[in-house]
Amino acid sequence: MIHEVDDIQFSFSKSKRRTASLFVERDGSVSLIVPEELSLNEIEGIVRQKKSWIYRSLAEWKDLNASRVNREFVSGETFLYLGRSYKLHVAQDLKADLIFKDGRFLIREEKLHACADLFKEFYRSKGKAKIQKRANYYQRKVGATPKAIKVxxxxxxxxxxTPEGNLNFHWKCMMAPLSILDYIIVHELCHxxxxxxxxAFWNEVDKVLPDYRKRHEWLKLNGASLDIVNVNQAVLI
Ligand SMILES: [Zn+2]
Structure with missing residues (x-):
């Protein structure tokens, strides 16, 4: 069902979660996932409160969509890795399809069409090693060990x-600066x-990362830009 407040159309679904999330979806529609106990009035309140963010995202979405047809992965395009931007170069004679070397990404020319998938795989495989390493460091401080870590x-x-004690991380986490990645890891370890x-939960996070609010805020503000093709999708965790 589509609702409307101040000329913003939105839909929502309810979940057992305690926090509300707001999305501008890939098709430009606005949706929310909200805790079960919220009334329609309260949900409209959230939409009103986030109005400027929604307008901004919708404007960006329109821009992006207007240029999407022509958008291709070419030399000079930049990609984020642990918070920094690196340029992509198309190359021949590469040992692998995608390589990160000397501060730049090199992609094999014939594999340009699969660029997005190659980057996802790059972030996933780098993430597995990096996140495991950071988690090993922080799990002693948190006093909890995950059964398994997946990216x-x-x-x-x-x-x-998960209820079984496994931690899952989105490959997109590898685009965030290390301090933010650490926050996401500590957040999940405390869960x-x-x-x-x-x-009590936030208290645990605070013990390990006393400046966690700053990092949490950064993720809220900048999280939407951490993506390879779609900059408008955002999550408020
Ligand atoms: Zn959480």
Whole structure:
């Protein structure tokens, strides 16, 4: 069902989660996932509160869509890796399809059509080693050890903690600066103690990362830009 507030059309679904998320979807529609107990009035309040962000995202979405037809991965395009931008160069005679070397990405010319997939795989494989290493460091501080760590396509979420004690991370996390990646890791490790966002949970995060609010805020503000083709999708965690 489509609702409308201040000329913004939106739809929503309810979930058992404690926090609300707002999305500008790939087709330009606005949707929310909200905690079950929220009334329509309260949901409209959230939309109103986030109005300028929604307008901005919709404007960006229109721009992006207007140029999408012509958008191709070419030399000079930049890609994020651990918070920094690196240029892509098309090359011949490469040992692999995509290589990160001397501060730039090199892609094999014949593989340009598969660029997005190659980057996803790059982030995923780098992420597996990096996130495991950072988690090894932080799990001693948090006092909890995950059963397994996976890096995968996680849809709208940065990371998740399963009831079995596994931690999943979106490959997109590898585009964020290390301080933000660390925050996401600590956040999930603390969920091994508390599977919710109660004060007790945030208290655990605070013990390990006293400046976590700053990092959390950064992710909220900049998270939407961490993507390879679609800059408008955003998640408020
Ligand atoms: Zn959480």
């Amino acid at each position: 995968l396509e996680l849809g709208h979420r940065w990371a998740s903690c 091994l103690h508390y599977p919710n966002h109660t004060d």
